[in-house]
Amino acid sequence: xxxxxxxxxxxxxxxxxxxxxxxxxxxxxxxxxxxxxxxxxxxxxxxxxxxxxxxxxxxxxxxxxxxxxxxxxxxxxxxxxxxxxxxxxxxxxxxxxxxxxxxxxxxxxxxxxxxxxxxxxxxxxxxxxxxxxxxxxxxxxxxxxxxxxxxxxxxxxxxxxxxx
Amino acid sequence: xxxxxxxxxxxxxxxxxxxxxxxxxxxxxxxxxxxxxxxxxxxxxxxxxxxxxxxxxxxxxxxxxxxxxxxxxxxxxxxxxxxxxxxxxxxxxxxxxxxxxxxxxxxxxxxxxxxxxxxxxxxxxxxxxxxxxxxxxxxxxxxxxxxxxxxxxxxxxxxxxxxxxxxxxxxxxxxxxxxxxxxxxxxxxxxxxxxxxxxxxxxxxxxxxxxxxxxxxxxxxxxxxxxxxxxxxxxxxxxxxxxxxxxxxxxxxxxxxxxxxxxxxxxxxxxxxxxxxxxxxxxxxxxxxxxxxxxxxxxxxxxxxxxxxxxxxxxxxxxxxxxxxxxxxxxxxxxxxxxxxxxxxxxxxxx
Numbered sequence: 001x002x003x004x005x006x007x008x009x010x011x012x013x014x015x016x017x018x019x020x021x022x023x024x025x026x027x028x029x030x031x032x033x034x035x036x037x038x039x040x041x042x043x044x045x046x047x048x049x050x051x052x053x054x055x056x057x058x059x060x061x062x063x064x065x066x067x068x069x070x071x072x073x074x075x076x077x078x079x080x081x082x083x084x085x086x087x088x089x090x091x092x093x094x095x096x097x098x099x100x101x102x103x104x105x106x107x108x109x110x111x112x113x114x115x116x117x118x119x120x121x122x123x124x125x126x127x128x129x130x131x132x133x134x135x136x137x138x139x140x141x142x143x144x145x146x147x148x149x150x151x152x153x154x155x156x157x158x159x160x161x162x163x164x
Numbered sequence: 165x166x167x168x169x170x171x172x173x174x175x176x177x178x179x180x181x182x183x184x185x186x187x188x189x190x191x192x193x194x195x196x197x198x199x200x201x202x203x204x205x206x207x208x209x210x211x212x213x214x215x216x217x218x219x220x221x222x223x224x225x226x227x228x229x230x231x232x233x234x235x236x237x238x239x240x241x242x243x244x245x246x247x248x249x250x251x252x253x254x255x256x257x258x259x260x261x262x263x264x265x266x267x268x269x270x271x272x273x274x275x276x277x278x279x280x281x282x283x284x285x286x287x288x289x290x291x292x293x294x295x296x297x298x299x300x301x302x303x304x305x306x307x308x309x310x311x312x313x314x315x316x317x318x319x320x321x322x323x324x325x326x327x328x329x330x331x332x333x334x335x336x337x338x339x340x341x342x343x344x345x346x347x348x349x350x351x352x353x354x355x356x357x358x359x360x361x362x363x364x365x366x367x368x369x370x371x372x373x374x375x376x377x378x379x380x381x382x383x384x385x386x387x388x389x390x391x392x393x394x395x396x397x398x399x400x401x402x403x404x405x406x407x408x409x410x411x412x413x414x415x416x417x418x419x420x421x422x423x424x425x426x427x428x429x430x431x432x433x434x435x436x437x438x439x440x441x442x443x444x445x446x447x448x449x450x451x452x453x454x455x456x457x458x459x460x461x462x463x464x465x466x467x468x469x470x471x472x473x474x475x476x477x478x479x480x481x482x483x484x485x486x487x488x489x490x491x492x493x494x495x496x497x498x499x500x501x502x503x504x505x506x507x508x509x510x511x512x513x514x515x
Binding site for chain 2: 113114116134138139141143144147
């Protein structure tokens with residue numbers, strides 16, 4: 001798709017030790033959300049869904065490149081609301097919309113349909129932040145993009161490690 | 165129907181129509197159905213690439229699936245619209261085409277396929293007489309097509325002006341004036357230059373004119389056509405007015421002016437608004453809710469011009485994409501959703 005890499009030498013960070021993985025059972029427990037500890041577990045459950053997504057142009061995960069970190073996910077279970085904030089590796093990253101699309105598709109496939117999901121780039125980390133955010137949250141554009149076989153192949157490729 | 169000034173009205177779910185296998189985007193009531201012994205007919209279109217035709221059974225008063233239009237559009241069918249005569253159905257698809265259908269017996273036959281847009285067609289609308297059709301696309305353009313004898317459709321004009329994809333086009337209910345709204349946050353008004361077949365933009369309603377600050381998704385008119393309502397990703401609904409009598413008497417163009425903004429109601433994108441003949445504005449949004457608004461009757465001069473009449477939280481399990489009042493039967497509302505269903509509602513006294 002691109003002749004040269006957008007970011008030829010990304011910084012790869014050491015993986016943090018993972019907290020134990022929690023099952024989706026937590027999602028069903030309406031009382032769990034009342035304690036802060038559970039909120040943390042909760043975000044981690046969501047994080048688990050997206051941390052292993054592969055970067056579109058490198059053999060590293062979004063977590064390896066710190067595109068996604070633990071505090072990237074805000075969950076308000078009472079309102080069935082999730083917001084994911086990701087950090088492109090370079091501020092002119094043309095892959096930002098593809099990364100955002102991967103995040104959206106992964107959450108669409110993993111979460112109960114009652115969740116409303118907003119996806120955005122971290123404030124100040126992308127040259128066309130407002131434009132990228134607007135596109136990622138226009139569901140008509142997302143729907144049209146997901147009918148494009150080339151784009152779907154690319155997304156599926158990035159998502160493959162996250163389903164392992 | 166009870167007076168709209170009564171506050172004890174609510175939407176009651178009459179029926180849930182299931183059959184689509186993907187999100188349902190658009191709805192269109194056949195304008196000639198639903199009265200004088202003609203059973204109400206509703207078309208719904210979906211991400212499953214099909215259009216379904218639902219008909220009310222005279223004996224049971226419930227809706228049933230009458231026909232499924234499939235295997236023509238190769239991608240999402242985003243919008244559908246009946247011609248004023250109720251004889252033709254136009255369908256706009258992400259496959260970049262618009263198809264024209266005619267009912268033959270129990271089947272729908274494709275009479276024409278309108279090609280020209282570079283990519284996704286998002287909306288299609290017939291003018292009041294049925295002689296003109298407008299389509300719009302992610303390619304930022306609006307095409308005006310003339311319906312000719314023999315089911316020919318000729319493109320008479322391509323309108324450029326929006327700087328981003330055009331979400332919806334809608335003709336004025338009586339005048340040949342076209343309205344469009346866009347991802348560029350504006351609403352544009354288009355009119356013809358005398359007899360020259362040359363269409364141009366006569367007005368742009370922007371954020372600076374009390375307009376919307378994000379994508380404008382939908383447009384609707386009141387029965388007399390002197391007021392317009394629009395809905396947006398900025399979570400607001402706006403009402404606009406124009407001296408349409410001036411236009412109708414041939415005195416020239418009457419500009420549209422902002423009358424009021426309804427905000428603080430929906431807390432996610434308002435995808436659809438539709439104004440009923442009785443003056444009730446319905447709105448459907450990504451917060452899964454449907455809300456109804458009416459003009460304030462007890463107006464003391466400084467209060468809001470419109471007030472919330474009723475709301476239905478959790479009208480659907482997911483985003484509400486379209487709301488449409490029945491063309492003949494008072495208080496009949498249809499809604500469509502990402503939850504793959506269509507619902508039929510009746511506005512009636514609260515139990």
